[in-house]
Amino acid sequence: MKKVLLTTVTLFALSANANFNSSSHNWNMGSDPFKSTISAAESIYKEVASVNAWRDTAKLIKDAKAAHAKGDSAKALKLAKVAHNQAVRAKEQIPAMKNAGPRF
Amino acid sequence: MSIKLKPRARNGNIDIKLLIKHPMETGLRKSKGKLVPANHITDMTVAVNGTTVMKADIGSAVSKDPYFKFSTPGNKGDEVTVSYNDNKGKSGSASKKA
């Protein structure tokens, strides 16, 4: 019983872990990498925008969509990935921003 | 374009401070996607009582509303005249007694 429980818990933890690291693992690239990347970029950007929007993220998203509409899928995916990375890093900055203070 | 001129006589010299209001556009700057045409002073002349004491070549590298400060021999009551031309053919001048 204990062994089964341990295995189940481990498997559960591993798969849960996989979801949280979707930015560094391409688990969900699946059939449309552009669509999943750009929607992730947009939703994370929306989350962080009022507190810590980076200067270029919105434009990158816009340009990625424009490239996709034109059929330049390589450029579209490249820009989408940059936008996504920016949004993720912006989100990572936020916890330390709340109580930032002097070092002296 | 207006000129602010402040000549001050002191110990046989006239200390001159002047500011020329001028956009000094280089012609290389873009505004709203379009090049802003060059619009800058090309030369400036300073005279004391009608005699030219300085001629200066001023170009696009000088910034907006340039401020100049220099000294020239002279006395109280001498009339200082500053005049300039710009690349668009416009000119301006101002006179004041030290």
Add this chain to the structure above:
Amino acid sequence: MKKLTTLFLGLSVAVGFTNANIDPQADQDAFINYFKKANPNVALEDYSVGAYALDEINRGQFEDILSGITPYEDAVEKGGEEFADLGLGKCAALADPAAARVKHPYFDEVQGKVITLEMTIAKCYNEVTGKKIAKNKGRIARLSAWISDQAAGEKINVKVESDAAKAAYQKGKATFYAKRGEFNLSCADCHVYNHGKKARADVLSPALGHTTHLPMYRAKWGGLGTLHRRYGGCMKNMRAKPYKSHGEEFANLEFYQARMNNGFEITADRYRK
């Protein structure tokens, strides 16, 4: 276990709500000490001239311009004419321009937020003309500069008293020290920890004294601009999307910065590179 958890939770709630540990004077003392230690040969009042206190080469030019013809004197004069022509003195908040400058920024208990001088000007302008005034430059900067000139020589004296004011002050302080944007830089990274050093060709100004000469004339702008204009430009340079002028973040940030300058004299010398 349950008792311990309840106690811990209770304590954290208490700490969060009482603001008892927010002490602007202690913050300012530490702030001034930091700069004093970094620059033992710079007199405290000198911080009012910003980077020029640490940049001998450009200081000569700066003083020359101030003693000669300042590029902003016409604009400030015009601000005075506009103030009179528009009748902005009719607004209670601006009836005494010098007092208005000294009062702002302040925490408005009724509105529950920090009010800056430009916000008051914008409100008065709207009441008098029915129109909205551009927030960062042009007329608002001229009006603010003229109003500020009337208080030249008076001391900055920002009050942070109520709990709500302290909370706003604390938020402004956090904004100042928070790393943000693509370059992961905070205001403090340049203007505290690296002040006096160069960023390309410019000497980074010390944050102490930042709010003595507002609004400022910057040669880069070729004109006058408000503090929020500078905040926005700087944030963009750090590759962060700027907060809104006259909005909560910038107002709180100004509140913190101004409080750090309590005791400094307001000056009409607005020139900066």
